[in-house]
Amino acid sequence: MLAHLNTNGSARSRLLDARTLRQMQKPALGADSLGGLASGPRMTLGFFEQDRNGRRILGHGGDLTAFHAHLQIYPDDGTGVFVS
Secondary structure, eight states: OHHHHOOSSOTTTOSSOHHHHHHHHSOSSOHHHHGGGGGSOEEOSSSEEEEETTEEEEEEEEEETTEEEEEEEETTTTEEEEEO
16 A cells, blocks of 8 residues: 555655556456447456546455454545445
C-alpha cells in the first residue's frame, strides 16, 4: 500500500516510478473490450477499481478457512486501509 501511495517523495525514495504506478493503477480493459460493462467496476493490475461516494478506490481482498484480509487504497486522497 505504501508503495502505491508514495507519489510525493523524491525519485530516490520511491519504490515504484511514476510511469509504473500509472500503469498498475489504470484499468486493464476499456470500453473497446468491455462495451457497456466498462462503466462499472474494473480490474487494474492486481486491484479491483471502484467508485464509492465519488472517491476512487483500488482494492483487493482474500480469504482462507480462518483468515480474511482486505486492502483499499484511495490514491487521490493519499491514504489507504489494510485489515487482516
